[in-house]
Amino acid sequence: MLHNPITSEIRCPVHGFVGLTDLERKIIDHPAFQRLRRIKQLAWTDYVYPGASHSRFEHSLGVMHIAARLFEAVVASSEAILKETYDYTEAGLSRDWQIVRLAALLHDVGHAPFSHATEHLLPMKAVENYSLFPGEDRPIEQFSHEDYSVAIIETIFAELIEQDSSNRRNAKISATEVTALIAKRAPGGASLFWKDIISGQLDADRMDYLLRDSLHAGVSYGRYDLDRIVASVCAVRRPREESEEPKIAIMRGGAYAAEALIVARYWMHKQVYFHKTRLACNFHLEHAVRNILSVGKPELGEAFYPRPDIKDQLLEFLKWDDYKVMGLLAEGHGGEHGQRLMERNHYRLVCELAESDSTAQELSDSATRNEAVLNKLGALVKHATQPKTLWYKSKANDLVLVEDDSKKQAGFLSEYSALMRSINYGSVRFVYADKADAKLAREMYQSLIRDQARSERANEPVLGGSALPAESIAASDVAQLSLEPSTAVPKPAQRDTPVQKGIHNAG
Amino acid sequence: MPAEVLLSRLALFTEFARNIRLGRTAIMKLCFFLQESKGVPLGYQFSIYSYGPFDSDVLADLSTAERMSVLKSDIVYYPSGTGYEYSVGPDSSVRKLAAHFLTKHGTEIKWVLDNFGRKTAGELELLSTILFVAKFNNPRGVDELLNKVALIKPHFSRDHIFHGFQELVKLDVLRASPVN
Incomplete structure (x- = not known):
């Protein structure tokens, strides 16, 4: 495959030399991309793993590097399928190679300061009518960092991409074709086939962040055999009963490497992304930045970053980076939560409330039981968070497997991997208290659990539900006191924040 | 995510599987139509891919449904490879736990099954892509809609896409012309 020449290289701690075309070099040199040097990949995680202070800048380069490797590997193994399905020519493949690389390079350019940690402060989308959809308004939803990436590409980088002399003369790539691979909902062309490489079950994003975060955090949990995966990716024509479209899949010979990737992700979530202190710091950071953004706003709840759909505001958004937030925090503008961060006086974990998924009844019972625990702990609870990704990221990883010889779909990875089927990380709610109250709250929790276990034995549920997670029973076994909850709990007061959902910590 | 949302999704899967044996693609697209056409709040966030609207959370929920024995999957051998089909599993308690959801949205679920449950994967991919776009x-009009779909699905003829569009109009999912 002929493609634009690699004309320069940057040294990457994970991949060695990352090659760049002239167009990519121009994009990287632009201030809107250089901003990523000042946005940490893992927010405040260096409070737990001091080495984890790497930036979105190096991650973006790494994603582009892996995306290109995956693209080239799929073309090498499945050129015939691609040419038959999409009428690809050599020039067409070279063109899409560049589109995929640009999408990978720019996919995170819209991140807010401290990456996912302050995403809840992105504003809400405007309500619009559907032109072809009867009678309903578009539901109100929050902008995502991908929406900002798309807006920045269309506003800042479109001219740079489309007016690049080589691109204008040869490939004629438009910014819209790049954004189609990034946005959840942008319209796309035939190159949409490659979206799985940017955002899918086998994407370059996760392949890079697992290796990179692992390296910088100083842990080994995120390591897997990238070379084997690259050597095993292909396009597969799926049974017509399942899909008319080819899909990026993995040959059976690479099944163990794919399995290792999934296990790596599971371990990284358990050990790094959902570390109790990291989650607490994210909470304080969000509230500190909300405090900063609230200047001039009548209500704290109206404090958001500038909007991506108004050009002046988008340019204003680009002025926000970690440096700016850190400066404002140092000047005391972050309020109580900013102060807590500066002094590392974060909330402390009281307990992890697991939702069982062994049976539907157990799920329902454990949810009821957990609510009851939260109610009993009352005002001691300062923060409770139930990251959605904890539940979902461990489960939505099934990959299409392909027979090495016949190149037919052989089924799914879960069918072949007992390890994958057994990985399960049920939804967990992390409950936090102020440092001064944490010991009391933990003791109360253990007392409640012990009472619950006792009632279970006597068949008299006290918290609702019928059984306890094994882990919690074990905890109750070591409880040494018997507090009376009704006298020990302070008068109910509002929690700082209700249970939050959907915190995304990785990727 | 509140447990009741997950229970509702699992109960929905059983309602699908009770009526028709479905593969992953079909379940994905039926959920899409139910949420985006009938407004049933399933909480999925679909993205567009060459194979139509997709949310990996649906796969995660199917995995949970199997783990809980709410659904069971069987390997199916097609001439061009193997796949899965789902049927109702031995644990039916989820239907009781999410009875309110099933009752409240029973009409919409039946509508989706009646109109889309027997379609091929290819038809579902095309129709759901049309609705997504x-x-x-x-799109400012039907022409632009068809053009945009044709870009995503280059191997479908414009007539074929237009036929799909008309089918969605007939079902009152789309209007025949723009309002604005």
């Missing part, structure tokens, strides 16, 4: 890509 109409709903989220702001």
Whole structure:
């Protein structure tokens, strides 16, 4: 495959030399991309793993590097399928190679300061009518960092991409074709086939962040055999009963490497992304930045970053980076939560409330039981968070497997991997208290659990539900006191924040 | 995510599987139509891919449904490879736990099954792509809608796409002309 020449290289701690075309070099040199040097990949995680202070800048380069490797590997193994399905020519493949690389390079350019940690402060989308959809308004939803990436590409980088002399003369790539691979909902062309490489079950994003975060955090949990995966990716024509479209899949010979990737992700979530202190710091950071953004706003709840759909505001958004937030925090503008961060006086974990998924009844019972625990702990609870990704990221990883010889779909990875089927990380709610109250709250929790276990034995549920997670029973076994909850709990007061959902910590 | 949302999704899967044996693609697209056409709040966030609207959370929920024995999957051998089909599993308690959801949205679920449950994967991919583009890509008219779908599905003829569009109009999922 002929493609634009690699004309320069940057040294990457994970991949060695990352090659760049002239167009990519121009994009990287632009201030809107250089901003990523000042946005940490893992927010405040260096409070737990001091080495984890790497930036979105190096991650973006790494994603582009892996995306290109995956693209080239799929073309090498499945050129015939691609040419038959999409009428690809050599020039067409070279063109899409560049589109995929640009999408990978720019996919995170819209991140807010401290990456996912302050995403809840992105504003809400405007309500619009559907032109072809009867009678309903578009539901109100929050902008995502991908929406900002798309807006920045269309506003800042479109001219740079489309007016690049080589691109204008040869490939004629438009910014819209790049954004189609990034946005959840942008319209796309035939190159949409490659979206799985940017955002899918086998994407370059996760392949890079697992290796990179692992390296910088100083842990080994995120390591897997990238070379084997690259050597095993292909396009597969799926049974017509399942899909008319080819899909990026993995040959059976690479099944163990794919399995290792999934296990790596599971371990990284358990050990790094959902570390109790990291989650607490994210909470304080969000509230500190909300405090900063609230200047001039009548209500704290109206404090958001500038909007991506108004050009002046988008340019204003680009002025926000970690440096700016850190400066404002140092000047005391972050309020109580900013102060807590500066002094590392974060909330402390009281307990992890697991939702069982062994049976539907157990799920329902454990949810009821957990609510009851939260109610009993009352005002001691300062923060409770139930990251959605904890539940979902461990489960939505099934990959299409392909027979090495016949190149037919052989089924799914879960069918072949007992390890994958057994990985399960049920939804967990992390409950936090102020440092001064944490010991009391933990003791109360253990007392409640012990009472619950006792009632279970006597068949008299006290918290609702019928059984306890094994882990919690074990905890109750070591409880040494018997507090009376009704006298020990302070008068109910509002929690700082209700249970939050959907915190995304990785990727 | 509240447990009741997950229980509702699992109960929905059993309602699908009770009526028709479905593969992953079909379940994905039926959920899409139910949420984006009938407004049933399933909480999924679909993205567009060459194979139509997709949310990996649906796969995660199917995995949970199997783990809980709410659904069971069987390997199916097609001439061009193997796949899965789902049927109702031995644990039916989820239907009781999410009875309110099933009752409240029974009409919409039946509508989706009646109109889309017997379609091939290819038809579902095309129809769901048409709805996705109409709903989220702001086409200014039918022509632009068809053009945008044709870009995503280059191997479908424009006539074929137009036929799909007409089918969605007939079902009152889309209007025949723009309002604005």
